[in-house]
Amino acid sequence: MTTIMIKHYFIAACAAVMSLSAFTAAAQTNAAAPSADQQLVQRGEYLAKAGDCVACHTAKGGKPFAGGLAIATPIGTVYSSNITPDKEHGIGSYSEEDFDRALRHGIRKDGASLYPAMPYPSYAKVKPADVKALYAYFMQGVQADPAPNRGVDITWPLSMRWPLSVWRKVFAPAVAADGPEDNSPLVRGQYLVEGLGHCGACHTPRGVGMQEKALSNDSSQFLSGGVIDGYLANNLRGDARDGLGNWSEADIVAFLKTGRNSHSAAFGGMADVVANSTQYMTEGDLSAMAKYLKSLKAVKEGTPALAYDDKTHQALRKGSDQSPGAMAFLNNCAACHRSSGKGYEETFPTLALSPTVNAENPASLIRIVLEGAEMPWTHKAPTQFAMPGFASRLSDQEVADVVTFIRSSWGNQASSVNASDVAKARKQLPEKKTVEAGSAPLAKQ
Ligand code: HEC
Ligand code: HEC
Ligand code: HEC
Numbered sequence: 001m002t003t004i005m006i007k008h009y010f011i012a013a014c015a016a017v018m019s020l021s022a023f024t025a026a027a028q029t030n031a032a033a034p035s036a037d038q039q040l041v042q043r044g045e046y047l048a049k050a051g052d053c054v055a056c057h058t059a060k061g062g063k064p065f066a067g068g069l070a071i072a073t074p075i076g077t078v079y080s081s082n083i084t085p086d087k088e089h090g091i092g093s094y095s096e097e098d099f100d101r102a103l104r105h106g107i108r109k110d111g112a113s114l115y116p117a118m119p120y121p122s123y124a125k126v127k128p129a130d131v132k133a134l135y136a137y138f139m140q141g142v143q144a145d146p147a148p149n150r151g152v153d154i155t156w157p158l159s160m161r162w163p164l165s166v167w168r169k170v171f172a173p174a175v176a177a178d179g180p181e182d183n184s185p186l187v188r189g190q191y192l193v194e195g196l197g198h199c200g201a202c203h204t205p206r207g208v209g210m211q212e213k214a215l216s217n218d219s220s221q222f223l224s225g226g227v228i229d230g231y232l233a234n235n236l237r238g239d240a241r242d243g244l245g246n247w248s249e250a251d252i253v254a255f256l257k258t259g260r261n262s263h264s265a266a267f268g269g270m271a272d273v274v275a276n277s278t279q280y281m282t283e284g285d286l287s288a289m290a291k292y293l294k295s296l297k298a299v300k301e302g303t304p305a306l307a308y309d310d311k312t313h314q315a316l317r318k319g320s321d322q323s324p325g326a327m328a329f330l331n332n333c334a335a336c337h338r339s340s341g342k343g344y345e346e347t348f349p350t351l352a353l354s355p356t357v358n359a360e361n362p363a364s365l366i367r368i369v370l371e372g373a374e375m376p377w378t379h380k381a382p383t384q385f386a387m388p389g390f391a392s393r394l395s396d397q398e399v400a401d402v403v404t405f406i407r408s409s410w411g412n413q414a415s416s417v418n419a420s421d422v423a424k425a426r427k428q429l430p431e432k433k434t435v436e437a438g439s440a441p442l443a444k445q
Contacts, residue, residue, distance in 0.1 A: 037136070044137025047130050050285070051123065051196040052277035056080045065138070066090075066145040071117045072229075074210060076154030078117045086144040096135045103131060104175040106168050113164035115152075116171070121215055124175045125195030171211040185284075189292025190217070192285055197277075202226055202233035202269055217296060224299050225359065230428050231268035232363045234355055238298040240305035241413070242359045245298060252290035256281070258346075258381035264356055265349045265385070267373035268364065275376035306353050312409035313340045325405025328398050332390060333406075341410035347385050352410035362417045365403045366425040369394070391429065396422040 034042065048054070057080045059068035067082035085092040091099060094109055101107045106120035114120060126134075152159055176195075182188075193199050194216050203223045204212040214222035225235040225242075235243040244252065251261045256278035259266040266274045278286065315321040316330060316339035330339070333351075337343045341352035351357050356364055372389030375381075390399065396419040403422075407414035 037140075040133050040136040041141045042137075043130075044133035044135070045141050046280070047126075047134050047196060048137055049277055049280040050192060051126075051134075051198070052273060053083065055272055055276050056118070057083050062147065063143070063145040065142050066147040068147060068150055070153075073115065073117055073154075075158045076152060078115045078152050078154070079150040080118075081149050082145065082147050083138060084142050084145045084147075085139050086146050089146050089148050090144060091138065092144060096132065099135045099138070100128075100131050103134070106164075106172055112161045113168050115164060116167065116210070119198040119201040121172045121212065122195060122198035122201060124173050125191065125215075127176050127191075128178045130196070167209065167211075171209060173215055185288040185291045186295060188285065189288035189290070192281075193223075193289050193292050197289065199223060199236065202228040203236050220297065220299050223293075223296060225361070227361065227363055228269055230363060230367050230425065232356075232359055232361045233269065234359060234364075235299065236293055237296040238294070239300060239303065239355075240298070241303060242355045243298060244293055244355070246305060246353075246355075247294075249287060249290040249294055252293055253283070253286045256286050256289070257283075258378050259376040260346045260349070260381060262345050263350065264354060265346075265375050267368060267375070271373070271376040274378060279376075279378040279380065306358065306411050306413060308352055309411035310340075323401075323405070324398070325401040328394065328402040329405050329409075332394070333402065336387070341406070341412075346381070348387075351406050352412065354412075357406055358412050358414045360414065362403060362407070362414070362421065363425070365406070366399060366417065366422050367429075369399050369403060370422070370426055371429055391426065396420075396426065 033039075054064055056069055056071065057065045057067050059066070059070075059080075062068055063084070065082070065084045067080045069080045071078050071080060082090040084090040087093050091102075091109075094102070098109045102109070102114065102118075102120075104120060104124045104126060106114045106116065106118065108114060200212050200215060200223055203226055204214060205221060205224060205226045207213050212226075213219065216222060220237065223236040226233050237243045238245045240246055247255075247261075247263055251263060254261040255264065255266065256274060258279070259271060259274040281289075312321070316326060316334070336348040337351050338348075341350065343350045359365075368387065370389055370391040372387045374386040375384045377384050394402070399422045400417045400419045404416040406412065407416065
C-alpha cells in the first residue's frame, strides 16, 4: 500500500518536474532566439511583404490571402486565387515544388498556365532559398480560409488557358538559381526591385502582347513609365524632368517608408504599395533599392533640369493672370498647393518642378483632379492628408484648363491637355470611390 502510494507520488513528482522543464524550455524559446523553423517563417513573412502578395490576393473586406480580388485585364476580369493553406480551396495541398511552379514559372498545380496578372515574370528572379521561406510562411504563418476560387470573367475563346502557355514560353524569363549570397547594396537593390518588388509590373511600358518591354536594366525601357489602372506609374530612371534625376537616395527611402517626401506624395496604386509593402521593409533594403534606382540612366540623357520661375507666383498674387486656368487654380487648388506652387512639405505636395506634373502622359494629373486622393497610412507618418475630387465641380474644359496651367507654370514645361482627354478619363473613373470636394476631411489620424 505504502509502496504504491510512494510510487504514485514519485510518478506525479516526475511528471511535474518534466512539465516544468518543458515549460521553461518553451519560455526560453519564446524569449530567446526563435527556432530555425520559426525564423524561416518570419523571413517568409518579410519576403511576402516585399512581394506585396496581400495586395492582389485579398478581396475588399475579405480575409488576408483568401483571393477573389477582381483584376481587370485587356481581355476581361481575372480573380486572384486563394493562397491560404486551406487544403480544398487554397494551396494547402501544394508541395514546395508546386508552390515554386506557380510563383516563378506561372504554372498551376493542375498544369494550367496562370494569367500574367500574377507577376510571375518578375518573381522568376526570386532565389530558391527565398522561395523556401515564402513557402514556409504560407503553410505555417497564414490562417487557412475556405473561400472558393472564382473563375475568370473572360468570354470564349479568349478564356482558354492554352494560349497562356504560349505566352509563357515567349515572354517569361528563366528562373533564378541559388548563387553565392551577394548582399552588396546595388546587387541586393536590383534583386528586390526586379524580383519580389515587381516594380516593373506597373512602371515598365507594355508591348503588344501585354508583356513588360523589359524585365531588367538591359534596356532603357525598364521602369521608364507605364499606365496602370488609369494612372501613370512614373518613370523611375535618371531623367531630371519626369524621372528620379533630382531625388536623392534618402528622398526615395523616405517616399517608400512614409509615402511622402519633399518632391511628391504617393497616390493611386503606389499608395497601396507603400501601405502594404515598402513601409515594412528594412532601412537597409530600402537604401539598396534606392541605390539601384539611382543607377538607372535617363531615357533622354542630356535633357536639362527645370528651374523654378517666380513669374507665375507674382502674376497670381497681383491678379494679373485672369486666364481660365489661373482662375480655376486660384479658386480650387491654391489654398493647399499655394500660389507659389510649392505647397507645404510632406502635407500638400509641390506642383512646381514635380516629375508627376511634368510627365509627358498627363493621366495621373487628370485622374487625381477628378477623383482626389488620400496619402497612405504608414507607421512612420500616420497622418493621411487628402485631396478632394473635383469631378462634380469642374467641367472637362475646366479640368483641362487647370491641368494645362500647372503644367506650364513655375518653370514646369509639359504639353497642354484638352477637354476630350478629360472626358475619356472621366468615363473610366471607378464608381463611388470619388471623394467629392467639400466632403473630404483634410486630415485623418
Ligand atoms: C499584381 C497582382 C498579384 C500579386 C502582387 C501577386 N499575385 Fe499571385 N496571383 C495573382 C492572380 C491574378 C492569380 C490568378 C491567375 C490566374 O487565375 O491565372 C495569382 C495566382 C497565384 C498562385 C497560383 C494559385 C493556384 O491556384 O495555383 C500562387 C501560388 C500565387 N499567386 C502566389 C503569390 C505570392 C506568393 C505572391 C507574393 C510573392 C503573389 N502571388 C503576388 C495576382 C497577384
Ligand atoms: C501597382 C502598381 C505599382 C507598383 C507595383 C509599383 N508602383 Fe510605384 N507608382 C505607381 C503609380 C501609379 C505611381 C504614380 C503615383 C505616385 O506618384 O504616387 C507610382 C509612383 C512611384 C514613385 C514616385 C515617382 C514620382 O516621380 O513621384 C516612386 C519613387 C515609385 N513609384 C517607386 C516604386 C518602387 C521602387 C516600386 C517597387 C518596389 C514600385 N514603385 C512599385 C504604381 C506602382
Ligand atoms: C484640400 C487640399 C487640396 C486641394 C484643394 C487640392 N489638392 Fe492637390 N493634393 C493635396 C494632397 C493632400 C495631395 C497628396 C495626395 C496623395 O498623395 O494621396 C495632393 C496631390 C496633388 C497632385 C500630385 C502631386 C504629387 O506629385 O504627388 C497634383 C498634381 C495635385 N494635387 C493637383 C491639384 C490641383 C490641380 C488642384 C485643384 C484643382 C488640387 N490639387 C487641389 C491637397 C489638395
